[in-house]
Amino acid sequence: MIYLDNAATSFPKPPQVIRAMNDFLERAGGNPGRSGHRLSVEAGRIVYDAREAIAELFGARDPLRVIFTLNATHALNLALRGILRAGDRVITTGIEHNAVMRPLRALEREGVRVAVVPCARDGSLDLSALRDALRPGARLVVVNHASNVVGTILPIAEIARRARAAGAWVLVDAAQTAGVVPMDIEAMEIDLLAFTGHKGLYGPPGTGGLVLGERVDAAMIEPLMRGGTGSRSEFEEQPDDLPDKFECGTPNGVGIAGLGAGVRFVLERGIETIRAHEVALTRALIEGLSEIPGVTVYGTRDAELQTATVSFTVANRRVSEIGLRLDEEFGVLCRVGLHCAPAAHRTIGTFPEGTVRFAASVFTTLDEIRAALDAVRRIVQV
Amino acid sequence: MTCGVVLFHTNSAALRAEKVLQRAGLVVKLIPTPREFSSDCGIALRFEWQDAARVQQLLDAARVERASIEPMGG
Numbered sequence: 001m002i003y004l005d006n007a008a009t010s011f012p013k014p015p016q017v018i019r020a021m022n023d024f025l026e027r028a029g030g031n032p033g034r035s036g037h038r039l040s041v042e043a044g045r046i047v048y049d050a051r052e053a054i055a056e057l058f059g060a061r062d063p064l065r066v067i068f069t070l071n072a073t074h075a076l077n078l079a080l081r082g083i084l085r086a087g088d089r090v091i092t093t094g095i096e097h098n099a100v101m102r103p104l105r106a107l108e109r110e111g112v113r114v115a116v117v118p119c120a121r122d123g124s125l126d127l128s129a130l131r132d133a134l135r136p137g138a139r140l141v142v143v144n145h146a147s148n149v150v151g152t153i154l155p156i157a158e159i160a161r162r163a164r165a166a167g168a169w170v171l172v173d174a175a176q177t178a179g180v181v182p183m184d185i186e187a188m189e190i191d192l193l194a195f196t197g198h199k200g201l202y203g204p205p206g207t208g209g210l211v212l213g214e215r216v217d218a219a220m221i222e223p224l225m226r227g228g229t230g231s232r233s234e235f236e237e238q239p240d241d242l243p244d245k246f247e248c249g250t251p252n253g254v255g256i257a258g259l260g261a262g263v264r265f266v267l268e269r270g271i272e273t274i275r276a277h278e279v280a281l282t283r284a285l286i287e288g289l290s291e292i293p294g295v296t297v298y299g300t301r302d303a304e305l306q307t308a309t310v311s312f313t314v315a316n317r318r319v320s321e322i323g324l325r326l327d328e329e330f331g332v333l334c335r336v337g338l339h340c341a342p343a344a345h346r347t348i349g350t351f352p353e354g355t356v357r358f359a360a361s362v363f364t365t366l367d368e369i370r371a372a373l374d375a376v377r378r379i380v381q382v
Numbered sequence: 383m384t385c386g387v388v389l390f391h392t393n394s395a396a397l398r399a400e401k402v403l404q405r406a407g408l409v410v411k412l413i414p415t416p417r418e419f420s421s422d423c424g425i426a427l428r429f430e431w432q433d434a435a436r437v438q439q440l441l442d443a444a445r446v447e448r449a450s451i452e453p454m455g456g
Contacts, residue, residue: 033393036414036425041397044425048397062445064394231392231423241391241447 001331002368007148007176007309007359008335009198009205013262017202020046020261024254032253033230043253050260051243057201057263057271058193058211059184065212067246068256072175073099074224075194075210078246079171080104080142082221086111088139091130091168093154094119094347095147098340100173104142119347122300123152130159134166141168145177149344149355150299151282151306153181160189169216175199176307179266181275191216200274200361201266203259206252218242225249274362278308281360281369285310288373292380298348298355308364311348311355314380319356322379326356330375334358384431388441389415389449390423399427402444408433422449 003011024046030039032047048063055063069075080103084090090107092100094116108114117133119125125143134141141163146153160170169191174183179200185193190213197207212218219240226238227248239245266274282303289297294315300306314322323336337354338345345351358372390396396412403410408429415426429437431453441448 034424036412041412041425044393044397045400048394048401051394052401063398064392064447229392231390233424239391241395243394244392 001333002372004332004334004358004360004364004368004372006199006361006364007307007339007357010200010202010361012363013202013204013258014265016265017204017258017261021204021254021258024257028257031250034250046257046260047251047253050256050263053260053263053267054195054209054211057179057183057267058195059186060211061186061214064242067210067212067243068251069208069210070206070252071198071208072173072194072196075208076100076142076171076173077103078210078224079192079194079221080107080140081224083140083169083171084112087113089113089115089137091115091117091133091138091141091163093117093125093143095123095125095149095152095154095344096142096144096341097148097173097175097344098342099175100142100144101343116343121348122298123147123150123344123348124300124305125154125159127155127158127162131162134162134168137166138163138168140171142171142173144173144175145181145183146307146309147299147341147344148176148309149339149341149357150311150348151176151309152299153177153306156190157188160191164189176309179263179271179274180278180307182271185211185213189213197255197259197262201259202262204255207255207259210246212242218245221246223248269362277362278360279303281364281366282306282308282310284366284369285358285360285373288369289376292373292377294380295376298350308360309357310359311350311357313350313353313355314376317380319354322356322376325379326372326375329379330371332372332375385428385454386431386434386437386451387413387416387419387454388427388429388437388451389420390426391447391449393423393425395447396423396425396427398444399441399446399448402440402446403427403429403437406436406440408436408440416454419452420449428454
């Protein structure tokens with residue numbers, strides 16, 4: 001079996017992630033942050049350690065500004081709903097996932113003004129078009145760091161600089177880049193960073209978070225939910241302290257234990273090393289696919305400018321047929337269709353049919369890429 | 383030995399403080415917040431009172447938010 005669906009969720013997970021989750025359930029089964037006994041405190045420590053590892057990974061100085069959520073979508077909803085009010089203007093791009101577009105379209109019906117800066121067919125963003133869009137002012141700019149369809153990496157630091165100059169906050173959807181592309185939220189001037197735990201951070205599903213940059217005043221963000229936090233229990237109002245303001249109800253302790261171990265795996269392996277490996281795989285994938293007659297590869301077609309996510313189509317073939325044959329005949333697992341990102345597929349010109357998407361991880365080998373390319377070659381022939 | 387407790391607004395701040403003080407070699411322990419003090423957060427950090435100045439200084443340096451530092455009666 002060759003797993004090339006890492007943009008949906010990474011597989012396999014490092015053994016230390018599984019060990020950490022097992023250990024949490026076996027040894028530290030208390031409710032983190034609720035009681036003062038040793039099992040609760042131990043569970044709390046594990047959650048805190050994960051917070052610290054994430055802060056280190058993203059260059060955040062204060063681990064208490066890492067808010068745990070269920071996934072990147074939850075983090076994006078928290079930020080978008082928490083910040084935007086009727087009359088506010090928000091700017092996004094033509095290459096976003098529905099995790100951004102659906103909350104924005106709902107907010108639009110409530111009076112938020114949404115501006116979409118179009119992207120080029122390869123998924124890249126024209127910075128002068130962004131500058132024009134920023135001219136009337138904006139409360140927020142929300143962009144994905146890399147497309148989940150074609151992997152194109154957006155120039156976040158440049159986007160953030162322009163947004164800040166126009167007085168807007170910058171929210172980055174790092175679902176496809178956390179753990180994969182080096183990131184420093186202070187150096188890149190990112191105000192809010194939404195990430196998922198189960199892709200490039202190698203944690204389990206059900207984990208993710210929102211990191212608040214130093215410039216962000218948490219008082220300006222409304223929580224998505226309110227409830228028990230284990231703190232200020234005498235009051236019936238939600239506390240203002242971080243991270244409790246945005247984290248309530250029993251957290252996914254076992255998941256966060258796995259996430260912490262995944263992030264430590266990434267830190268130990270080194271993002272630069274991971275990136276170099278994935279660039280080599282991506283280059284082989286792009287070159288190999290481009291040589292097959294009838295295959296169209298989308299995106300920048302430059303491994304240095306994208307993540308290890310490559311989208312392609314085959315002339316006169318349905319993507320669903322290719323996906324099924326790859327699985328059944330060759331054991332190559334990938335994702336076909338629209339990838340929850342109709343806007344991105346409109347931008348690259350593949351709406352509504354979609355594409356076949358191959359996405360590698362740190363565990364993918366060059367041999368597996370070669371075997372997958374062989375499979376595509378044989379499917380195209382027959 | 384006389385002990386003191388650091389009281390916090392959040393559990394995460396208490397856990398952060400524990401780490402900061404342990405790294406500096408201090409003997410500390412997270413305990414359920416004694417009810418005579420604030421009930422802000424379920425856990426508090428117990429330390430040896432002779433370290434009070436050091437505790438304050440280390441927590442300030444690491445910018446760990448806290449409610450207060452209190453001596454604990456015998």
